[in-house]
Amino acid sequence: MKNNKLLATVLAILLIFVTGCGSDNYLKDENGNILVNEETGQSVQKNILCQPKKDGNLYKLYEQYNDQMNVKLGDLPTCEEFNLGSNEYNGLWQALLVRPLAFLILKLGFLIKNFGLSVMIIGLLIRILLMPLNIKSMKASENMQKAQPEIMKIEKKYANRTDSEAMMAKSQETMMVYQKYKINPVSGCLVALLQIPLFFAFLSAINDVPAIFEDSLFGMHLGMTPWKALSQGEYSYIILIFLIIATTYYSFKNTMKGNQNNDMMKQMNYMLMFMIISISIASFSLPTAIAFYWIVINGFTVIQNTLIKKILKKDKKEGK
Secondary structure, eight states, rough: HHHHHHHHHHHHHHHHHHHSSSSGBBOOOOSSBBOOOOTTBBBBSOOOOSSSOSSHHHHHHHHHHHGSSOOOOGSBBBBOOTTSSSSOOOOHHHIIIHHHOOOOOOOOHHHHHHHHHHHHHHHHHHHHHHHHHHHHHHHHHHHHHHHHHHHHHHHHHTTTSSHHHHHHHHHHHHHHHHHHHOOOTHHHHHHHHHHHHHHHHHHHHHHHHHHTTEEEEEEEEEEEEHHHHHHTTGGGHHHHHHHHHHHHHHHHHHHHHHHHSSSSHHHHHHHHHHHHHHHHHTTTTTTTHHHHHHHHHHHHHHHHHHHHHHHHHHHHHTTO
């Protein structure tokens, strides 16, 4: 129960932390509706970090609605000149995650001449840095599987008892099993939970940096939403939707495998399935740049977890 409350608290804090997705962060038209770029179908972010190309349609939109921006268009640096101290926006979320990510994506993008590739490379590098946590998480999952028979015995032992004394005894016995197998019940969920703030951080960075969604990759406009592309007869974008659904499903299924008998893991599976469905639906209205990021990260996760499992099996055989 404590773990469930902790998980719910973490998710609640996270939702508050990423409220950058609210409507107040977008420019509004004369009728108070969120302004949409007619060329790409993308909602126009209010507080961008650098200037769009001056000869583009987006620059004209920001000129027209400049009074709604916290930092005036003329005071913003060009995307090539942007650095971490260029301009200030309030919020820990921006300072700790969004601005550093935007800075890295821009610097690498200008270096390799493509911001779509830059988004994917930066995402992969972050996932590589998180590999030790992935290994620890998967070891915890294996230990949970080993402990399941003893956990189930405890569940059966106290199945028909609801008094406080029995619940306390059940909790103590369960904790003893966790200690025996060196299990932290929450550790197996950490990697899955970390994907949520990273996803929103990359989405915010992409929306805040015009240079990213003014670029293209594999013939697809990085700022274009699949829904807008499909409405214009550009059906190649439907491939992104299928890849998002497939890689998200296999990524989370691979990550959570082995924990189905645990009550908390069952709840995590429900929440993650809800997130998969939500992301799949949302992907129609998100910029293509974030779709490329999500597909590559999920694909990497599946490959990474497969390799880690092979390493853990080999270590187990060798008695390590």
